[in-house]
Amino acid sequence: QSALTQPASVSGSPGQSITISCTGTNSDVGNYKYVSWYQHHPGKAPKLMISDVSNRPSGVSNRFSGSKSGNTASLTISGLQAEDEADYYCSSYTTSTIWVFGGGTKLTVL
Amino acid sequence: QVQLVESGGGLVKPGGSLRLSCAGSGFTFSDYYMIWIRQAPGKGLEWVSYISGSSSYSNYADSVKGRFTISRDNAKNSLYLQMNSLRADDTAVYYCARVGAYSYGCDHWGQGTLVTVSS
Numbered sequence: 001q002s003a004l005t006q007p008a009s010v011s012g013s014p015g016q017s018i019t020i021s022c023t024g025t026n027s028d029v030g031n032y033k034y035v036s037w038y039q040h041h042p043g044k045a046p047k048l049m050i051s052d053v054s055n056r057p058s059g060v061s062n063r064f065s066g067s068k069s070g071n072t073a074s075l076t077i078s079g080l081q082a083e084d085e086a087d088y089y090c091s092s093y094t095t096s097t098i099w100v101f102g103g104g105t106k107l108t109v110l
Numbered sequence: 111q112v113q114l115v116e117s118g119g120g121l122v123k124p125g126g127s128l129r130l131s132c133a134g135s136g137f138t139f140s141d142y143y144m145i146w147i148r149q150a151p152g153k154g155l156e157w158v159s160y161i162s163g164s165s166s167y168s169n170y171a172d173s174v175k176g177r178f179t180i181s182r183d184n185a186k187n188s189l190y191l192q193m194n195s196l197r198a199d200d201t202a203v204y205y206c207a208r209v210g211a212y213s214y215g216c217d218h219w220g221q222g223t224l225v226t227v228s229s
Binding site for chain 2: 034046051052057093
């Protein structure tokens with residue numbers, strides 16, 4: 001049950017675009033279209049931003065988009081805004097019928 | 111609207127037990143898989159356990175298997191996590207979350223309850 005691999009931190013200026021990667025294996029990211037992305041502001045409940053690789057729940061800004069290629073999924077945030085500064089986690093369903101999270105990426109808006 | 115409210119956290123000694131509860135409202139509780147997720151201080155999110163709507167299916171992370179038991183009472187719209195043989199590394203904020211009806215993402219989360227395991 002190894003965690004998915006995310007960069008520890010990314011940063012960007014307001015208005016720019018950033019991409020956060022999430023690398024797994026053939027047993028999780030590579031085997032299913034069940035990758036989710038969560039935004040977590042410290043002290044608050046995490047928020048689902050993307051489900052099933054690229055589906056955006058109702059109410060989530062279209063500045064957030066997701067994709068997947070092989071064992072790596074990606075979250076792209078375009079038109080960065082100050083309120084996007086948060087921790088972001090990817091998650092995938094696995095062949096062991098469990099979920100696994102990435103280690104998290106701290107996004108800093110410069 | 112959908113609400114999930116956790117309770118039952120607190121300070122417990124190593125080797126002790128604790129039972130967490132999660133009360134759901136604003137949706138048909140029995141229709142949804144539910145999940146427990148935790149976050150240790152300064153660490154990332156860690157998936158702990160899931161249970162199907164009818165309680166037919168469940169599973170656990172290796173780190174808690176054999177010590178934690180997930181259950182639910184659909185008549186009370188409640189989810190539980192019985193935690194036994196607690197260790198210092200179980201110290202974390204524990205969240206309950208609902209798995210989406212047509213996806214594998216957790217579309218609603220509670221605010222979390224803090225469990226501290228310390229002597």
